[in-house]
Amino acid sequence: MYSVLFRQAEASSQLAGAKGMNLIKLTKHGLPVPDGFVIQTNALTRFMEDNHLHQTSESIEKEIIAGTFSDELKHELTNSFYKLRDSYRSVAVRSSSASEDLEGASFAGQYETYLNIKTEEEFLAKVKECWASFFSGRVSSYKKKMNNQIAEPLMGVVVQGLIDSDVSGVIFSRNPVTHDDRELLISASYGLGEAIVSGSVTPDTFIVNKSSFEIQKEIGAKEIYMESAAEGIAERDTSEDMRSRFCLTDEQVIELAEITKKTENLYGYPVDIEFGIADHHVYLLQARPITTIEQDKKASEEERSFMITDADMNDFWINMESNIEGPISPLFSSIIVPAMEYGLKKNMRKFPIGAVAEAVKLYRGHIYSKNQGGHHPDENCGKELxxxxxxxxxxxxxxxxxxxxxxxxxxxxxxxxxxxxxxxxxxxxxxxxxxxxxxxxxxxxxxxxxxxxxxxxxxxxxxxxxxxxxxxxTGKMNKSLETDRLLWLFSVEVQENPNLLSIFKNTKPEQLQEKLKQTDEGKQFLRNIHEFLQEYGWRSVKSHDLIEQTWAENPYYALANIQNYVRNGYHFDNEFQKTKEKREALYNEFLENIEDPNLRKEFDRYYQWxxxxxxxxxxxxxxxxxxxxxxxxxxxxxxxxxxxxxxxxxxxxxxxxxxxxxxxxxxxxxxSLQDKAEKRRQAFHEYELAKAPAYLGNPTKEQLKIAEEIVGAVIEDEKNTENHIFGIAASSGIATGPVKVIRDASEFSRFASGNILVCKMTTPLWTSLFQDAKAIITDTGGILSHAAIIAREYGIPAVLGTRTATERLRDGDIITVDGSNGKITVVSRA
Missing domain, CATH: 1.20.58 (Methane Monooxygenase Hydroxylase; Chain G, domain 1)
Incomplete structure (x- = not known):
């Protein structure tokens, strides 16, 4: 027997060649493969015997093309061809070598494919051309390069009903760019798949998360498409409409992803698949193993899909340091970066805020986003909420x-x-x-x-x-202020108890816990702190990471805050009341100045919301x-x-x-992964010491403007001079005092009442310093950052987003901070 139907062949048939075996396997397991048959490798052996051909001949390819079929071989092959033609207008003829797709060597594209074959003469001619391709110079060269020593002419031929695809493409069940097993990649365009395989078009690209089915898309030019003609294949230009939209719907992408996962599970290893879609039905045209996994693994040892690559560096990326203090640990980065990208992409489209996140990635431990200008929201977008x-x-x-x-x-x-x-x-x-x-x-x-x-x-x-x-x-209670108020109430309790007061006044913060354990009053106080921390202690020393202790793990942080309240005599309720009164006075004054009663009413409605x-x-x-x-x-x-x-x-x-x-x-x-962990820990500490760029790429002025809307200032103000630094006016007022540069929580004890706090950014952990600070200055952040919100709540001047304050100011410098105009003036240098 020289030919066998997909559905009747043995799945392990070595005579089918690799491509044939794959199609037989897919058919046997119920996957949507068009009908077809395999001309087995013994047919080539028989053909060569009938024509007295020897594969060592220098002209073997030409001799095969010139050879003739015996009546027996011709009858069997054409009989199978006509049976298939009863169901299909034409067929595809593809080579299927036994040495194709061996582990470590992919012969994809090295053999021949012929489409839209309709007649017996065409069919037999193309079968011979497939056989001849086994001996072609390019295949022989490739075999030699891959050390493939198979000498027998083990070439089968796959004959398959041709699907006149509306859309076709290629799927990799393992992202071939990032080597990420959690993602699959689909390249798709209009018409027959030959346009993509030959590289004639720039296809649409879809990256699909195999667990969540989240889809990332990139539209391609889809310059042309190929379709069946009266004879052979015709190339057509795509219309403007075809180019401007994606060729696959999200539903089709998900259907393809589900079929790909089934195929991958069937094989037990990553695969690439060719598919076609006709009349809304998906067909698998072939599948094969991705055979360069071991090489890819070595190349991608330290690469992950969420990391910025060399190619990415041509784009404009904004450091998100005003939201997430970097660098972040490897484990957290691999969890948070995909999550942030998913949430940003989805909601920037639902609630347009002037920009749309195209991607979120990691560079040297810091999170960056790639944004494009979005359309401004509709007048009533979100109004019902x-x-x-x-x-x-x-x-x-x-x-x-x-x-x-x-x-x-x-x-x-x-x-x-x-x-x-x-x-x-x-x-x-x-x-x-x-x-x-x-x-x-x-x-x-x-x-x-x-x-x-x-x-x-x-x-x-x-x-x-x-x-x-x-x-x-301001003056609106929130969870940070609520936490601060409870810590202040603990300090009131301390001040009313002489024994506790003595401990808090005469003990270093790191020794408070041990000292309190030595008395019954102290033990009860610690129990109360523990209860407080079960509700309010779920914050980390380093905001946005997993790497540092939480307050709930260690009462030191709460006790140090209480001690600060005890020492500075801050009265939370009185100061909060002052903030509320200031807010009410500012608002009433503003409202009174609105002459139009309808405008006043409209403004008040939005203000109350x-x-x-x-x-x-x-x-x-x-x-x-x-x-x-x-x-x-x-x-x-x-x-x-x-x-x-x-x-x-x-x-x-x-x-x-x-x-x-x-x-x-x-x-x-x-x-053991300890060596890897140690190397990454060392790199992490190096990233901590280095200053991460505010952005990557070469942005236009428009892009910089978009960036500032998202994260605040990304470049140093051009008005800066030796003794003047400009930033964002975030909290009004003017204050003069000595600089204290604080780089992280380990330096909090260096800060004293009356200092001006200069830092890169603040998180809720830093709130305790605001009670003592005369003013706040940061390198990063905008009008809605944590530093801005808390400075306004505490009624202290703040200038943010200077980009340069921690470098240009030194401990002891006397400066004046104008929070109303965003200006810092150096009065004298230390």
């Missing part, structure tokens, strides 16, 4: 976040097996996608509302000064940004313990220096 934004946030927190936090609490108390740890780890990664979807779903409508009110304010005020505008939104939502910036950070990372850390420490027990790492906190795929693989197959 404006009256209930705060209530809506708390409803989302209650139903989405808190139940998962309960799960994390349970997981943190569980002794895990490798299987249970892996399952929980994957659920945590999946939840981060949900968490950052909801994160931006909460924040963006509030930003739209605030921007709407600000535009109204500037229209009425006739100027672009914003500090007073935001001060009209905005004031009601003013707690969102801090409260979402408390419940999402801080709490999720803190709860995740508690669970992940258990995973670290398990990996340490299995010899993967030495200490549980070495876990932070593994990537997510390292963790998953090590749970399944424990091998």
């Amino acid at each position: 404006f009256p209930i934004l705060s209530e809506r946030m708390y409803d989302i927190i209650k139903h989405t976040y808190l139940p998962f936090y309960e799960t994390l609490d349970q997981l943190a108390q569980t002794d895990h097996t490798a299987e249970s740890a892996l399952d929980a780890f994957r659920k945590l990664k999946a939840f981060y996608l949900t968490a950052y979807d909801e994160h931006f779903n909460i924040v963006f409508p509030q930003m739209l509302l605030t921007n709407k009110l600000q535009v109204m304010y500037q229209h009425i005020q006739g100027e672009s000064e914003n500090a007073h505008f935001y001060e009209m939104l 905005t004031l009601n939502a003013a707690n969102i910036m801090d409260d979402h950070h408390f419940y999402i940004d801080a709490m999720l990372d803190a709860k995740a850390r508690a669970f992940l420490l258990k995973v670290g313990e398990l990996l340490a027990e299995n010899g993967v790492i030495q200490d549980r906190e070495d876990l932070w220096f593994l990537y997510d795929d390292d963790v998953e693989n090590a749970l399944l197959h424990p091998v």
Whole structure:
């Protein structure tokens, strides 16, 4: 027998050639393969015997083309051809070598494919051309290069009903660019697949997360398409409409992804697939192994899909340091970067805020985003949500976040097996996608509302000064202020108890816990602190990472804050009342100056909505940004313990220096990764010492303008002089005093009452310094950053986004900070 139908052949038939075997296997397992048959390798052997041909002949290719079929061979092959033609207008004829797609060598593209074959004469001629291709110079050269010593003419031919595809393409079940097994990549264009395989078009590209089915798209030019003609294949130009839209719908992309996953599971290794879609039906035209995995693994040892590549450096990337203090640990980066990209992309389209995130990636431990200018939102975008934004946030927190936090609490108390740890780890990664979807779903409508009110304010005020505008939104209780107030109340308790007061006045912060344990009053006080921390302690020393202790783990941080209140005599309620009174006075004065009663009424309506939502910036950070990372850390420490027990790492906190795929693989197959962890820890510390660029690429002025809307200033103000530094006016007022540059939490004890705080950025952990500071200056951040919000709440001047203050100012310099005009003046140098 020289030919056999796909559905009747044995799946292990060695006579079918690699391509034939693959199609037989796919057909046997019910995947959507067009009907066809395989001309087995013994047919070529018979043909060569009938024509007295020898493969060592220098003219073997020409001799095969000139050869004739015996009646027996011709009858069997043409009989199979006509049976297939009963169901299809034409067929495709493809070579199928036994040496094709061997492990470590892919012969894809080295053999022949012929499309739209209709007649017996064409069919037999193309079969001979496929056979001849086995001996072609390019294939022989490729075999030699790959050390392939197969000498027998083991060439089969696949004959398959031709699908007149509306759309076709190629799928890689493992992202071939990033080598990421969690993603598949689809390249697709119009018409027959030959246009893509031959490189004649720039296809649309779709990257699909194999777990969440999240789709990343990049539109291609799709310059031409190929279709069946009366004879052979015709090339046509695509229309403007075809080029301007994606050739696949999201539903089709997901259907292709599901079929690809089934195919990959069937083979047990990554595959690439050629497909066609005709009349809304998907067909698999061929599948083969991705055969360069081992080489790719070595090349991608330290590369991940979320890292900026050399090719990416041609684009404009903005450092997101005003939102996430960098660098971040490898494990956290592999979780947070995909989550941020997912949430930003989805919600920037739902709630346009002037820019759209194209991608979020990591560079030297820092998170960067690539943004394009977006359209400004419709006048009424999100308006139906404006009256209930705060209530809506708390409803989302209650139903989405808190139940998962309960799960994390349970997981943190569980002794895990490798299987249970892996399952929980994957659920945590999946939840981060949900968490950052909801994160931006909460924040963006509030930003739209605030921007709407600000535009109204500037229209009425006739100027672009914003500090007073935001001060009209202060004096609204939020979770950070609530935390501070409770810490202050603990300090009041201390001041009313002579024994506790003596301890707090005469003990170093790091020794407070041990000192308190020595008395009954102290023990009770620590128990009260512990209860407080179970609710308010889910914040890390380093915001937005897993790497540092949380307050809940160590009462030192709360005790140090209480001690600061005891020493500085700050009265939270009195100061908060002053802030409220200032806000009310500013607002009433502004409102009285609006002459048009209808405009006054409209402004007041939007103002009340905005004031009601003013707690969102801090409260979402408390419940999402801080709490999720803190709860995740508690669970992940258990995973670290398990990996340490299995010899993967030495200490549980070495876990932070593994990537997510390292963790998953090590749970399944424990091998030592300690050397990798140590190298990454060293690189992390190097990134901490180096100054990360504010942006990458060569932006236009328009791009810089977009960037400033997103993260604040990205370049140093051109008005700067030796003794003057300009930044964003974030909190009004003027103050003069000595500089104290604080670089991280370990330096907090250096800060004294009356200093001017100069730092890169602040997070909620830094709030305790605001009680003592005369003014705040930062390198990064804008009008809505943490530093700006808290400075306004505490009523102290703030100039932010200077880009250069921590470099140009030194401890002891006497400076004047004008928070109303965003100006810093050096009075004298230390």
